Amino acid sequence: MTKTAALEILGLAKSYPVGFWRKTLKPVLQPLHLTVEEGETFGFLGPNGAGKTTTLKLLMGVVFPTSGSARILGHDFHDPDVKRQVGFLPEQPYFYDYLSAPELLDYYAQLSGVSAADRRKRIPELLERVGLGDVGKTQLRKFSKGMLQRIGIAQAIVHDPQIVFLDEPMSGLDPLGRREMRELIQELKDQGKTVFFSTHILSDAEALCDRVAVIHKGELRGIGVVEDLKSKTNTRTEVVWQGSRALAAVSHLVTEPHATGETIRAVASTEDLDLVLEKLRQQQAQLISVTPLHGTLEDYFLTHISESEKTEA
């Protein structure tokens, strides 16, 4: 039996009319094709204004697509019934500040069709889980930014959804808040939930995601497993050997040479690596290690964005 994809984005695109007569269409999202498997934690990366929030607004039915469609858990994304299985945390959320945390969660759970008995049981547990067990009847207007983000994630999962969409869940949080949010996402992942989250903080995506997609100026620029993407930026290798005399023979092929007594450490590009190793053998240097220098997701991100910038120019 084939596994149903948790999310299939089938060419979703969005343009907004601009100008005095509103006849010119300005595209904010080019046709986007994307599949997220069940149980996957998927990072949707891009700089501010890349089209991440627009994609999420389209998926949540807040705005309508100019073309294309999407399927969530095998159903049309506008099907109200499938939305019982969807949780969403908007970017920099604001909630009804005249409500207390239990009232807010009760309201949202009711809208998602959770029975009164389940609500009574689940809400105190959930508040405890997000670290808001002691807020009592305090109205949300008295909550700090971090507390609001925690109640935000609580409302997104109060109905125990199968797939959770988080728009910049770490934005505006202090380091402690970010760590707590990471732990919460990790918990969801451990429970087998599908998590789709947009971010421009790459270390978060690197730490949590199975796969990521990079979007820039409304266009998908790359997609893949985090390790694969990182290895694409791996164009350099560190070579360490014994024998300072050999350095002269390879000095034009390596960078950043560093000598500690007879031990030399230098960096060679992947294409020059064979030549460097051959010359070292010829010089009878004793090879100690050859280590590929792993790039970060940030390297991939920056390379990709700047490459596409150059192409456009």
Place this chain on the structure above:
Amino acid sequence: MNSRLAAITFNTFREAVRDRVLYNLIIFALLLVASAPLFGQISIGLEKLILVNIGLTAISIFGIIIAIFIGIGLVSKEIDKKTLYTILSRPVRRWEFITGKYLGLMMTLVVNAVFMTIGFYLALLVATRTFTRDDASLLVAIYFIILEFFIVTAITLLFSSFSSPIFSAVFAFALFVIGTFAEDLRNFAALAHGVTKWLATGAAWLLPNFAALNVISQVAHSEPVSGQLVLFNTLYALLYSAAATAVAILIFERRNLK
């Protein structure tokens, strides 16, 4: 009523009830009603007439102000603060959202009218020392005022489904004022000729008729209100507000909520 609609209705009501502005308005209205006997002292013998006029007009005007000022923010506030995103990501249909908002505000206005009616009857008791049989017929005028709220709320919601709060407030209030002179517009239509007649007749049918809902001076003079008028006004208010809400839903169903 389905549970989502009930939840939105109750939350809208709860929001209004927890808003301090509402209490300021209610206190102000009750003070006005309570001070009505003082006006009566200026004109001996007309005390009750003035009290009824001022009291019922206060209930109507303050209700309309609350309907418009809360009504204009019902949709726009949820868009501005992005709370609507968390609503629409759930199995909530857009029509349920609009209808729930409408019913929630109506619930607020009815509860508010009940409080002001109690205040009004207390003022009446203080001024006249006794209730007469005619005083019960004042309730018909208050019922008509509530019907007015049905229409004003629906109109405000209609404007706020596609425009800014200020625009919605100005237009809803303008329609309320025009609607109170609906009889004049109908008379003008009857006397006009040609294109003017068609336009005036069209406008008279399209614009809300608040004149028929205003029986304040009639009940103040202890004149009876016919059962037929009660029936027609009830049907008119229900149909008009249902139509305005339906148009608001149609607009909102297609709207991109940027």
